[in-house]
Amino acid sequence: MAPWEAYKLYLSPQAYVFEPTMGGGGADKEYLIINRNDDESDPSSNPPALSLSSTLPAYTKGCKTLSVLGILGLLPLHTTHFLVVITSRSHVTNITKDAPVYMATDFRLFPISAKADKSLLVKHPVEKTLIELLKGHLYSAPFYFSYGWDLTSSLQRQSSLPPGGAPWQRADERFFWNRHLSSPLIEACTSNTGTDLGRFILPCIFGFLSLKTASINGHDFLFGLIARRSRHRAGTRYFSRGVDAEGNVSNFNETEQFVLLDGSASQVPSGKAGQLKFSYVQTRGSVPVYWAEVNNLRYKPDLVVMEREETQHATRLHFERQVATYGDNYLVNLVNQKGYEKAVKDAYERAVRSLANDRVHYTYYDFHHECKGMKFEKVWDLVTKLEKMGLRSSDWFQGDGENVSKQSSVVRTNCMDCLDRTNVVQSTLGKWVLTYQLRKAGILGEEEWVDDPKHAKYLFRNVWADHADGVSLAYSGTGALKTDFTRTGKRSWGGAAQDGVNSVTRYVKNNFTDGPRQDGYDLFTGAWTPAKGVQGTKRSLTVRAMPYVLLFALSMLILAAILPHHTHNVAPSTLPRQEEAAAHGGKGGPTATYLLLWTGVLAFALRFILDQGVEFVAYPTLNRGVYEENIRYDGSGWTSGRNGRGPGGVKGKWGGNRKGGRYSGMGRGFVAEVAEKGREVVGAGAKGSGNADNRRGYAAEQ
16 A cells, blocks of 8 residues: 655644645545644543545635645644644665655644634643754654655565555554654544545654665675664653663664675666565663663763662563564673663673573673773674674575575664664674675675675775764764774764763753653653653742852852953952952952962862752753652662762662661753643643744634
């Protein structure tokens, strides 16, 4: 079933009406009608009525219209559902002649409730903030989509599916990023056989995609790399770690490296389908036990590894699902075996031992120890180790339209973040397999490697480095570290310096901007719904004032340092000068009392902020209870300390209940502070439509 590719959207007070204008594979035109007259006193439990019509309703005459390129779906916010559509796109590549791939670049949001009042909603603190979170996610996430290719599924999965069916039915639900928004349309398809909205549902992925034309030894082919980010337990670096009760892990990505060739000519001009396809899939994901890192303004957050009764069940559920999906799992654990990370390594190994699953093969590789001195080429020792464990260089997907050879295992790699060290290992495995694939295709000789030809070497390395940056941006907020090795094949001091810059940037973002970003993930994926409510978070006046005290004290010291000593035009009581005491034998410059005063104030404010660090971190607020639980956890397990939760702390330890400084409240959230101000408006259930912004995707045209 081919989806519709473009629409004319009629903006009527009675309904939003979509008229297909392109695509559909020759199907008869039907109009999608989204009713705006329903009572939405509880948006999360009352989705709008959807229907199809063979004719355009009369009430659309004279209405405003809008060109739309895709429907992301319907999202319940605080006062009403919002319709989210794609209005602009950029062409990324063509996987086949009939399968262009696009990235969504602009969006529009429309309130479903006909009672929505634009001016009221602009002032509505909760709804306005939720809209900003939604828009922030839309414009920061790379949404890839195709009308003719299932981006959610690997080549192997596509080959195993029966023909036919709507795109949403064929999609891999893990990577169907707008699945939550599409739920009302999908429910209409499944609950009423007479309302088949399948052509209106457009699955998108959040990840990375690159497809390049390569040439080796006179043979042209297409080399592609795609990363699919799971919508389950999605989030940001320090606010999403470990496993949940359903066996989902944070930062789970499926990476597929693929090659398209064409018959004996071995040429695949851009836009032409390859008759021969090679594919190799790898995965990455957080260590599947219960653990967290508590942000507290320190460079390294407090590590908490929780020993819970449900850990074994969650870990088992995770790997049963992975084995069912991919076959044998080769687990590569790259976390450090000493220091801060050791507790995570030990917990992982205990969890894997408890599985007693002969299809789960665990190996540990101390990346930083083995590759010290920037000798990252030693990662090849890990490949040799995996071969001895049973991993085969010939275990990949190959299809030529008639004969299919399937990949029967997967390498699942992790470090602490599943980013930088993981990228180095995955790119090495990708090069290893690609070499054997191209040898089998007759493009490489038996002794040649894929990075022997200079052009192919740089192409392969740069695509993998771009992939590393794409995965890292979604999770940490910056590009990946160690990509100089991925791009050039060797570590450099310049690359190390860039890693330093990225590390500092990560620190700032992880402490001060990732809270709203996590809220955006939770809102879009359905991890938070309006039924859960928004709770206010109050910080004491002292906590709210302390950053200003620190800045003022710092300003006073800077003024004393930069103002000329002979200046008397600045208030003498503010900047006392020793020139005034020179007649008594003194020297010029600020008085010692002045310097001591403001230095003391500065030190006090800084000490207070560090002691109460969690109060100053921009924690997420939509699912606030999750982070409160991590901060307050006092059960069995390991903690590296309890910093930022009052004066003092405890040293890291295993065993019984932990005791330490008492937590006094959550950090500043993006939604929380406006929630208190809007409590009366929230209680009234005011309806509205938000900020009319023609470019940034929100307009409540009626």
